[in-house]
Amino acid sequence: MNFTKKLILLTSVFCLVALGGIFVFHQNKLVISISGIAVPHHDLVAAKRAQFFSEFASRIKQPKTIILISPNHYSAGQGDIQTTDQDWDLDKGKIISNKDAISFLVEKKLVTNEPASFTDEHGIYNILGDIHNNFPNATLIPLIFKEVSEEELNKLEQSLLQSCKDCLMIASVDFSHYQPAVLADLHDDYSIRDLQLLDTKDILANAEVDSGPALALLTMWAKDHNTIQFTLKSHTNSGIIFQNPDAETTTHVFGWYERGNIVEPEKSVSFLFGGDMMFDRGIYHTFNDNFNQAFSKFGERVFWGTAASVINLEGAITTKKIEDNIQPDNLDFEFSPKIIKTLSFLHINTASLANNHSDNAGSEGITITRSLLGAAGIQPFGGATQSSVFRIAHITGNGISLAVIGMNLTYPNQDANILIPIIAELKKDPTVRVMIMPHWGEEYEKKHTLAQENTAHTWIDAGADMIIGSHPHVIEDAELYKGAPIIYSLGNLLFDQTFSRATQEGLLIGGKFTTDDLTFFGLPVQSIKYQPQFIRGERKKEILNSLYIPFKNYVVDSPAGEVVKINK
Template sequence: MKRSLLIVAILLYFSLAGCVGVYYTALLVLKRSQPSQTWPGYHYALFKQPDFYTGLINADNQPVAEEKVFGGIVSHHFFVEKEIARFFLPLRKQQPKVVVIIGPNHFNAGHNAMLTTQYPYITPWGNLEPDLELSNKLAASGLITVEERPFEKEHSISALVSFVKYTFPDTKLIPIILKKNVSQARLDELVTQLDILLPKDSLVIASVDFSHHSNRVVADFHDEKSLATIQSFDFESLARLEIDSPSSIYATLRFLEKRGAQKTSYFKHLNSATFANNLSSEDVTSYLFAHFIKGKSTTNGAVSVLHFGDMIFNGVVGEMIKNKQDPFQKIAGVEGNFLRGMDAVVANLEGPIAVREQCFSSRPVNFAFSPLVPSLLARNRIGFVNMANNHRLDCGENGVIETQELLTKSHIQFFGNEELGAENYLVKKVADKSLVLLGINTFGMLPEKAQLFLGLIKNLKQRYDYVAVNVHWGVEYNTQPSQEQKDLAHALVDAGADVIIGHHPHVIQPLEIYKEKVIFYSLGNFVSSQNIPATKNGLAAGFIFNDAVKKFYLFPFENSNGSPKLLLYQKTKQFCDHFLKSVTTTEMCSFGL
């Protein structure tokens, strides 16, 4: 009874501690369960006791894979041990001569970017031996170094070896761990060597966990992009994903591509919040379990965008930047994960960036933001800014040029010009899809010019897949859109806009679904020093576009002393329940069209 309670307690801790916590918890148990004597020449499975592997020893009527599986993706988060067992057990009739596990080097240990071990792993079902012949050939190629110490605590391997030994009693193992800085060229060389050296019946597995340290809405949003990228073998997007080892996924998918195995026969996605029915968790890990068989991928990729409202870098925010403080730190979250994983993070740059602190203008309010802003945006992966707004010319035409030059130096892309032309929009290519980001400033815009914009949108929609229109409009601090906003929004949709993102009111305004297209009338402020209570509430809108569906996610946040921070679960739920009350079918802060 005590042992069962210990196991339950440890698994509960896994759900809270995440990946690295797995290793330290396992150490605690091992100290209690193994002799103090060390065994030179061996590594250990994460747990040596069969009691921990209930998904294996209590498995009933597990199906057998109907077609040969060439590789897969599996979690190393032991909290979902039963799901790991469900990944392996259907493969038990294959009995490959060699299993390759490719996973992250969590602790950045060792001297090389790609490492392997030649020690066997002690498991509850005997020793899982390395394939020394193949391992030596890989090492002789100079691509991989044999280093034992990093594997002493690397759970991306130790969490899975018992499942391998139980399912394939006679197989041999080649474990490979990758540092984050491994180059794509070296990964391609590794894949070429694996394809040459591995027997035809070999199994190559990526040991990878997905979204980390966020709530389940963020995890689902990030995972939508990750899953579409993997299913479509969109190699260009892999590096942007919010997963713990894009390199491991890249190498595995490239190998499967060489073997002609790009079709999924098993594809299961879940996260720790839903798995444990702990829906309010703020520290969620998500997982993918996938088998790949012969055949081509039949899935296209997806375009993923996270959109914010107004960025005003004066006042308190400006002082933070001068003092080398990051106003985005709180909303970015642990490891900056909230702002990772998308093809584009976009916001409205509400004014010019200039070397001088003040620009002289006849306007009652004019802005000139610090030249440190572009590098700040780049560090936080905010890579696209709209410049079509009423503060664009606060430093004159020279200020516009200076702003664009400073943004370009930090690789920040911009769009939104006062005149019609190429600078009004930019095109983001993602796999075989294209997204247009277009900026419109309605202030001072004559009706004839509005008609020209409608014509431009019609033309863009004919040439590209998706058109997202940023509109600077409305009345400051009004929480409801004006009739003029509604009329223009409908005209933009009629012309071909797929989604409309509004800004300028500095407060959140409602959304509208018009002809199956979404209009966000105002997202409010992103970063700002404004003190009116309503201006401290902001909204980020995430959207995923693919051939099958357009899906939208909402992320409400609150500004405190110039720094935005996502709301916690209960307040998030309350906001979304109210904000989405006009939408017929919704999930937690999300809906599809």
């Protein structure tokens, strides 16, 4: 063999050895790199969960102890964070608790030892079989959470690092609950983004999951173990599994944190717009100050889990005594300050005051309304006249932000062209998307007017990306102009106008902007005895088929339901 051939052979062997070393090192790195996982406890996906456990268990070193964290589904017991030092008898064996670590946490008064709270806690016991099957020698630290602050979680996590640094953390968490599949997917998109960015604060505040504290603790644990890459293995939705996207759903995320770089999610900003909300007259008479009861069939989760959650607040908050006047000619809408509690309960974070009732309590009422909304973390935008169009709501997404402008055109001498330079200035930033929520049109008319159309076209020509209107108290038609959707009227979300089916129906419009496109969908709602709820079945199809006529070339039939997707 000549020198050249020997050199080639030696070089080849060296490369193979080197590559093998890298491969082994890479595999060794994978074996020890996973610090924690997110897994659902919903037994609809028990088989998928078992498969997931088997896959990741083969990739990590067997942990000596597992920290299993879950929501406290029934708010059992006294403590906000609870544990138990009991051992767990299973069909195939026993899981022993890590009594030393548990005692350490209890002695530091970070958790309370309350075994009775674990008796029916499926967030814990649904996972135990998977743990025992894959980690038969691991001991357990179980923790269940009520509502917990970031400060409390930080203290707990630091103590866990002291007592159990090499432990594997398993967050037993189901994601979106009770929503139509298409809305659940929008919420999950937001929650998964937070996991990818390890955004602990936002998970606690805005992720629509059954335990924000459990996922927040998981992100803290990942950061302190330098395992900041979230690997999403699977995402499922019960509505899609059952091929019934209208049904109330539960969604499931399977993933883990490992060494690597932070996963950069797509640049996007999500939104959900609802129609007119009025808390006086028949609404006040029916519910008095217990306005949460009006949403007992709607729930608190609908607006939870999007960057912008927007409604039109059709009236003013006052500190004066509310007059119980249910007469139809009572058009002076003044609200109790207790509506703030309900808007917060619904996770509304943006409210339009650009309507013909926001000044019903005078200048003092306008000041009070803006002040109370702002103090609750709800951005008010717009006002009764064009002098307030400069009050714009700004919502930050991931690399894209949303500017929402409100304008009331039902008063005389309002010049819609005043928005042209405002829109143009906002659009100088290519990461800003401009949405306009005008109060306009004719009450109870299902067809928009020529004046509405001309105004909408003017704003879109100036750069507006989408227009969603209010005031007619019924769902109006829609239009697509130069690639920008116009939803002329959402109708009512909460109102006491029971004289027709049309005034008791409304729309939610949800979606998101990305760098390249806009995706949105409609969700019809109806009010029964002043209680909003989703419309399902044939009536939903009728409403959406009519709404989507202008967008027929852009409708995508996804497994979760129809959406409109427009490339920008």
